[in-house]
Amino acid sequence: MTTRPTIAVVGASARAAAFSLLRAGFQAVTADLFADADLRRACPAERVTNYPHDLADYLARTECDGWIYTGALENYPDLVDQMAAMRPLRGNSGSVLRAIRNLLLLQATLKDVGLDFPETFACSGQSPGAGDWLHKTGLGASGSGVCEFDSLNLPTEGYWQRRISGVSCSAIYLASSQTCKLLGITRQLVGEQWTGARQFQYCGTIAPWELPSQAVAQLHRIGDVVSKEFELRDLFGVDFVFDGKVVWPVEVNPRTTAAVEAVERATESQLLCGKAILYAKYPLAISPTSSDRLLHRCGTLEHPRLADIPNAHAEVAPGEPMLTVLVDGVSVADVESKLRQQVAKLEIELYGCMTQ
Structure with a gap:
């Protein structure tokens, strides 16, 4: 009998990636900030408190055939290299992370081949000038490390990036040394108040998201360029804004x-x-x-309805x-309506009253 390979999943939240691996026939072991109840039920899960540095200790004592990382470990390239020396890494090394997370280098690479990228430059304590600007630390994930221009707070580190009006989207790719395949295009839910998210905070996905053929062609080319020039491997995503005509990759x-998981x-x-x-709008202790009750209603590994269930x-x-809500629908309006309804019901259940 063939033994299924065991893959360790580490990061801020490991559940979605671990579930994908389990559905694909792998065994998974995990370490993250939560070790949520549904993850514990599906595979071994350990909660770390000294994030991210405890992840190296975890990997050193965990038997596995390889490991992958989730967000936001890409902001710790030295740690990734340290851990890659312990167990085989299925993903991108520290040197790749240092290059691809440099927005100035990413901007130059795309513009050199005629692709669009919002005007971006390093902060130096000066105003970025006229226009609508965002400050990015370059060290965030899921929208953290992003804020609007504030003339009273002019940072000396990070980046200024010109803000593009349009729909926030993402593209998912799978890359090897020879090819880069566009797996799916999604709309990103960002800063939606009904989820409790902060401004710029990622709070969900709708997949697939239809774009004109010209925009899809742009995304194919973006994937080909960044995977080749930065030697990206395995799964990666490109966040972009679509203004109705042009795809503007932002990171x-x-x-x-x-x-x-939504694309899958x-x-x-x-x-x-x-x-x-x-996201919690008020302090909450989970009984x-x-x-x-939430765990009983979460659905199956193959088709979860609720996920990231907090522990007692x-x-x-x-x-x-x-926690996370997942729904299916026949249209964008159908999906959005179901998500809003489920979130509202869960808030009533968890808080004991309707939240505003």
């Missing part, structure tokens, strides 16, 4: 992303998939009854993620 996530589900079901992350006695502070 590359050089690892599996939160949108991947939509591809399998031939329906649209919606995913929404519910054993609430955790058990977990204390969730305002702004922290509470």
